Amino acid sequence: MSTLVAKLDHRWISFPLRQPGLRVTAASKMQLSTVPPEPVIPSKKPFKVELVGGKRYSWCTCGHSRNQPFCDGSHKFKAQGLFPLRFIPDKDATVWLCGCKYTNNPPYCDGTHKQDFIVSAPLHDQTDC
Ligand code: FES
Numbered sequence: 001m002s003t004l005v006a007k008l009d010h011r012w013i014s015f016p017l018r019q020p021g022l023r024v025t026a027a028s029k030m031q032l033s034t035v036p037p038e039p040v041i042p043s044k045k046p047f048k049v050e051l052v053g054g055k056r057y058s059w060c061t062c063g064h065s066r067n068q069p070f071c072d073g074s075h076k077f078k079a080q081g082l083f084p085l086r087f088i089p090d091k092d093a094t095v096w097l098c099g100c101k102y103t104n105n106p107p108y109c110d111g112t113h114k115q116d117f118i119v120s121a122p123l124h125d126q127t128d129c
Helices: none
Strands: 002-008 011-017 047-051 057-059 085-087 093-097
Touching: none
Parallel strands: none
Antiparallel strands: 002 011, 047 093, 057 085
C-alpha cells in the first residue's frame, strides 16, 4: 500500500493507495509517517516588527519558538520537518509578520488569522514543553 500526501486547506492529509494483489505486511503498517507536523498557533495577531535592510532573519514556521515571530531553534525538538523561513529585506521597513503561522504570504500577515479555522483554534501554551 502506498500513501499520497497532500496539503489541503492548510492541513496535511494522507490517502492510502490500495494496489490489487499487493499484500500489506506488518512491517509496512508500522512505518513512521512522513506527514510534516502542523504548526501550532502562538498568536492570533501579527507582530509589528522593524526590519533592517540587508540583515538576515529567520521567521518561525512551527510556532514553538519563545522568540516570536522569530526562530529560536525549537523546531529541532518540537516540530521536526518544519524549518524557519530565512529572508533578507531589501531596505529598512516596518512590517507585520504573521503570528498565526498560516499566512499564504510568509513571513508577512495576509489576514488569514481572521478566518474561522484560526479564530476557533486553541492558542499554543508556550509553557507546554
Ligand atoms: S497573523 Fe497569520 S495571517 Fe495574520
